[in-house]
Amino acid sequence: DAHKLLVLAGDGIGPEVMREVARIVHWMSAHRGLKLEITEELVGAASLAVHGVPIRDEVIELARQSDAVLFGSVGDPAWSHVSFDKRPEVAILKLRKELELFANLRPAKLFDALIDASALKPEVVRGLDLMIVRETVGGIYFGEPRGIETLPDGSRRGINTEVYTTSEIERVARVAFDLARKRDNRVCSVEKCNVMESGLLWKEVVIDIHKREYPDVQLSHMLADNCAMQLVRDPNQFDVIVTGNLFGDILSDLASMLTGSLGMLPSATLGPVRADGKRNALYEPIHGSAPDIAGKGIANPLAQILSFAMLLRYSLNRGEDADLIETAVSNVLASGLRTADIMSPGMARVGTEMMGQAVLRE
Amino acid sequence: DAHKLLVLAGDGIGPEVMREVARIVHWMSAHRGLKLEITEELVGAASLAVHGVPIRDEVIELARQSDAVLFGSVGDPAWSHVSFDKRPEVAILKLRKELELFANLRPAKLFDALIDASALKPEVVRGLDLMIVRETVGGIYFGEPRGIETLPDGSRRGINTEVYTTSEIERVARVAFDLARKRDNRVCSVEKCNVMESGLLWKEVVIDIHKREYPDVQLSHMLADNCAMQLVRDPNQFDVIVTGNLFGDILSDLASMLTGSLGMLPSATLGPVRADGKRNALYEPIHGSAPDIAGKGIANPLAQILSFAMLLRYSLNRGEDADLIETAVSNVLASGLRTADIMSPGMARVGTEMMGQAVLRE
Ligand SMILES: CC(C)[C@H](C(=O)O)[C@@H](O)C(=O)O
Ligand SMILES: CC(C)[C@H](C(=O)O)[C@@H](O)C(=O)O
Numbered sequence: 046d047a048h049k050l051l052v053l054a055g056d057g058i059g060p061e062v063m064r065e066v067a068r069i070v071h072w073m074s075a076h077r078g079l080k081l082e083i084t085e086e087l088v089g090a091a092s093l094a095v096h097g098v099p100i101r102d103e104v105i106e107l108a109r110q111s112d113a114v115l116f117g118s119v120g121d122p123a124w125s126h127v128s129f130d131k132r133p134e135v136a137i138l139k140l141r142k143e144l145e146l147f148a149n150l151r152p153a154k155l156f157d158a159l160i161d162a163s164a165l166k167p168e169v170v171r172g173l174d175l176m177i178v179r180e181t182v183g184g185i186y187f188g189e190p191r192g193i194e195t196l197p198d199g200s201r202r203g204i205n206t207e208v209y210t211t212s213e214i215e216r217v218a219r220v221a222f223d224l225a226r227k228r229d230n231r232v233c234s235v236e237k238c239n240v241m242e243s244g245l246l247w248k249e250v251v252i253d254i255h256k257r258e259y260p261d262v263q264l265s266h267m268l269a270d271n272c273a274m275q276l277v278r279d280p281n282q283f284d285v286i287v288t289g290n291l292f293g294d295i296l297s298d299l300a301s302m303l304t305g306s307l308g309m310l311p312s313a314t315l316g317p318v319r320a321d322g323k324r325n326a327l328y329e330p331i332h333g334s335a336p337d338i339a340g341k342g343i344a345n346p347l348a349q350i351l352s353f354a355m356l357l358r359y360s361l362n363r364g365e366d367a368d369l370i371e372t373a374v375s376n377v378l379a380s381g382l383r384t385a386d387i388m389s390p391g392m393a394r395v396g397t398e399m400m401g402q403a404v405l406r407e
Numbered sequence: 408d409a410h411k412l413l414v415l416a417g418d419g420i421g422p423e424v425m426r427e428v429a430r431i432v433h434w435m436s437a438h439r440g441l442k443l444e445i446t447e448e449l450v451g452a453a454s455l456a457v458h459g460v461p462i463r464d465e466v467i468e469l470a471r472q473s474d475a476v477l478f479g480s481v482g483d484p485a486w487s488h489v490s491f492d493k494r495p496e497v498a499i500l501k502l503r504k505e506l507e508l509f510a511n512l513r514p515a516k517l518f519d520a521l522i523d524a525s526a527l528k529p530e531v532v533r534g535l536d537l538m539i540v541r542e543t544v545g546g547i548y549f550g551e552p553r554g555i556e557t558l559p560d561g562s563r564r565g566i567n568t569e570v571y572t573t574s575e576i577e578r579v580a581r582v583a584f585d586l587a588r589k590r591d592n593r594v595c596s597v598e599k600c601n602v603m604e605s606g607l608l609w610k611e612v613v614i615d616i617h618k619r620e621y622p623d624v625q626l627s628h629m630l631a632d633n634c635a636m637q638l639v640r641d642p643n644q645f646d647v648i649v650t651g652n653l654f655g656d657i658l659s660d661l662a663s664m665l666t667g668s669l670g671m672l673p674s675a676t677l678g679p680v681r682a683d684g685k686r687n688a689l690y691e692p693i694h695g696s697a698p699d700i701a702g703k704g705i706a707n708p709l710a711q712i713l714s715f716a717m718l719l720r721y722s723l724n725r726g727e728d729a730d731l732i733e734t735a736v737s738n739v740l741a742s743g744l745r746t747a748d749i750m751s752p753g754m755a756r757v758g759t760e761m762m763g764q765a766v767l768r769e
Contacts, residue, residue, distance in 0.1 A: 125601065129604065129607060132601055164528060165528070166526060166528055169526045185569060185602075185603065186602055191603075193604050193607065200573040201572065201608055202570060202573075202608075203570070203572075203603075203604045203606070204568065204569065204570050205568070205569045205605045206566065206567070207547060207565075207567045207568070208564060209564070210558075210562060211562040211563050238487070239487065239494055240500070240547075241547065241548075241553075241567045242553055242555050242567060243555075243565035243567045244565070245555065245565065246555050246565030247565065269656075270656045271660065271695075273635065273657045273661040273664075274661060274663075274664040277661060277665060278526055278664055291599070291653075292657075294599075295632050295654075295657060298632040298635055298636045299635040299636060299639060302635075302639045303639060
């Protein structure tokens with residue numbers, strides 16, 4: 046009765062931060078009775094180099110049959126010129142789409158010990174703890190028609206289509222409302238309904254599901270441009286934000302940068318509840334593959350480690366093990382260790398491996 | 408030989424901040440020999456209330472024949488439920504489209520006296536002076552097909568289409584490169600080419616025009632999600648940013664909020680050079696119609712006043728008059744007067760009208 050875990054480290058800093066998770070897995074197997082059946086596979090540029098594709102169908106099948114997927118990062122720009130189908134990014138896009146992982150939960154939480162690493166004033170960012178629920182299998186990321194066509198005069202047209210259906214909006218809204226009930230009970234729905242009909246439908250469907258199923262939750266609406274401003278002006282006004290794929294991509298990166306600790310933030314992406322009562326789920330850091338620092342041993346492994354903690358809590362129902370990891374991370378930060386991305390005066394600068402080992406020691 | 412000026416105050420705080428510009432116009436007519444033939448028309452909710460449409464065709468025709476348009480703001484949410492065609496926002500969207508105002512220049516400039524009003528730490532935001540060039544007649548704002556359709560099972564689908572053509576990208580890129588040459592000679596082009604083909608075409612065309620016409624300008628590329636993060640982390644890394652309609656909407660609002668002085672920032676939107684050597688141009692504050700504070704007499708009129716200064720400089724070739732206004736605004740700020748939006752401890756809080764009169768006195 047071991048849990049099936051698929052580990053996809055990806056490219057860039059993915060493999061080096063994943064190595065630090067591996068240490069923790071070994072320790073937990075030895076000391077906490079954690080039984081995992083782990084499969085590791087290549088995705089992104091690593092898979093392109095060996096198999097010529099960003100992700101193989103077998104790997105998607107393996108992901109489907111796993112209890113959870115722990116993902117690193119993909120995006121090596123060396124491959125981005127080859128062809129649109131061979132982008133490393135296709136790996137994560139396909140995983141989301143094929144496993145129907147439609148709700149990406151992205152917390153932007155300030156670690157008190159890291160308040161100095163934020164570009165925002167302490168009084169603006171103090172206590173920040175918001176959650177962005179981003180739709181991840183619809184919108185302009187997947188809509189058809191799409192492509193680049195050459196016109197008779199030799200010039201070209203690039204086309205993408207944003208599509209949202211009632212049911213796609215409903216199911217991600219439910220995830221947001223359910224989450225809000227366990228938090229501060231407030232949801233802000235973000236679209237651009239003054240310009241886009243897909244945003245208008247988004248807003249109408251959210252209002253409707255709120256009235257029918259979640260009248261106890263406080264609901265507000267905001268335009269995407271205004272939301273970007275409000276996140277900078279006063280991020281603490283938000284509890285849960287729910288939004289589409291493209292706005293969610295931008296706003297969640299923005300929100301996590303506000304905390305000054307992008308290298309610290311995990312995320313979970315959930316699919317629908319399956320026949321066996323479980324749901325497919327993928328856990329990954331919010332940060333990307335950071336090709337500029339890959340291989341230098343200086344990347345922050347904490348987001349990857351905390352992604353594993355989230356996986357333990359939500360997919361394997363091992364909350365105590367997750368607590369252990371999260372407390373260890375807190376203690377390491379309190380002891381003054383910092384990787385370069387969260388460095389501030391008076392702290393001790395360490396690399397990826399030392400940070401990982403410090404967590405393990407705790 | 409008076410210059411033809413069309414004034415469209417719009418709804419929300421538009422009319423009240425425009426009133427402060429009127430004072431300055433009168434003064435300049437009396438003391439600086441400024442000859443303007445001014446027509447005022449209703450747009451947005453103000454036009455909807457009287458004419459039942461957000462903008463009449465006659466008004467668009469007037470705009471076309473003017474030397475410049477001074478625009479206030481539109482967006483009263485009271486009308487947004489009536490129907491998608493009757494949004495107040497249609498006024499500005501139609502003006503941009505019909506006059507082919509394709510290049511929206513949005514400066515994000517820190518006023519030193521206002522550094523305390525920023526949510527960012529002074530060391531992060533000090534000296535900020537970047538310019539976003541946003542494409543405004545293409546992209547997902549105008550692409551077809553669009554709309555909401557009802558499916559056989561009663562559920563609905565919202566659709567919008569992002570389209571960019573070679574020539575649309577080229578002309579806005581040229582505006583950005585030309586501007587960069589007069590500034591710090593650096594352009595950062597922003598898209599989402601790892602997910603969208605329209606973004607891939609955008610990047611290719613920008614690279615191409617750079618190679619052919621602007622090899623002397625330093626060009627870089629950034630994904631939209633990363634750009635949102637970088638604007639918070641270290642906004643001073645940017646000189647000119649060029650991007651599409653939707654990303655430009657979000658990123659320019661974000662960038663202007665960084666300065667803490669949204670109520671201070673003007674913008675210009677330019678059309679192609681016409682047969683008579685002039686170009687159609689519209690000037691408007693970056694802030695919106697702020698319906699929550701409309702009619703209270705507390706809105707900051709400086710963005711509208713500075714938009715008029717930009718108009719004098721760029722469309723009427725009256726740089727000295729523009730200097731006069733800009734210096735007056737600086738002096739008023741230095742004297743400690745502040746509207747609520749830019750208030751900080753120790754300063755003197757004033758309303759819209761007192762701020763306008765203070766500028767006039769200077
Ligand atoms: C890698 C890329 C395709 C992806 C996205 O745009 O969704 C990333 O930016 C993210 O946010 O997970
Ligand atoms: C009013 C609205 C249609 C407009 C836009 O989205 O372009 C506004 O937000 C802007 O940025 O000028």
